[in-house]
Amino acid sequence: xxxxxxxxxxxxxxxxxxxxxxxxxxxxxxxxxxxxxxxxxxxxxxxxxxxxxxxxxxxxxxxxxxxxxxxxxxxxxxxxxxxxxxxxxxxxxxxxxxxxxxxxxxxxxxxxxxxx
Numbered sequence: 001x002x003x004x005x006x007x008x009x010x011x012x013x014x015x016x017x018x019x020x021x022x023x024x025x026x027x028x029x030x031x032x033x034x035x036x037x038x039x040x041x042x043x044x045x046x047x048x049x050x051x052x053x054x055x056x057x058x059x060x061x062x063x064x065x066x067x068x069x070x071x072x073x074x075x076x077x078x079x080x081x082x083x084x085x086x087x088x089x090x091x092x093x094x095x096x097x098x099x100x101x102x103x104x105x106x107x108x109x110x111x112x113x114x115x116x
Contacts, residue, residue: 005111008050012042024087036084039104048099051088052113053081055105070105074112077103085116 012018019042025035039054055077064072085101092098102113 002109002111008044009040009042012044015043015045017043022088024084024091026087026090034083034087036080036087038084038088041088044099046099048097049088049092050100050102050113051081051085051098052102052104052111053077053084055103056107058107066108070108070110070112073105074103078114082114089116 009018018040019038020040022038022041023035024038025033027033038051041049041051043049055073081101081103085098089098098116100113100115102111104111
């Protein structure tokens with residue numbers, strides 16, 4: 001739930017393990033460079049890292065109800081946030097892990113997450 005998320009983010013801030021607008025980048029085979037910006041990244045007390053990408057546009061679809069519209073938007077953005085999670089995992093210290101990644105649909109106040 002969002003109140004639980006807010007409490008987790010506050011806890012991470014108190015521990016000094018909350019970061020905003022984290023720029024990432026890594027090279028693939030050949031000349032391909034992948035870059036991105038993580039809206040919020042935090043580490044939980046157990047050492048797992050979590051990342052969220054904010055989506056400010058409405059998760060609204062003219063031919064679908066609210067729940068289906070949200071599902072479609074999450075499916076649309078999933079590859080992007082999954083790639084961000086992969087990129088962050090490459091940059092973490094040895095033994096560190098991504099525990100979850102997700103999308104925060106700000107206008108709807110809805111967070112969709114995927115475990116890793």
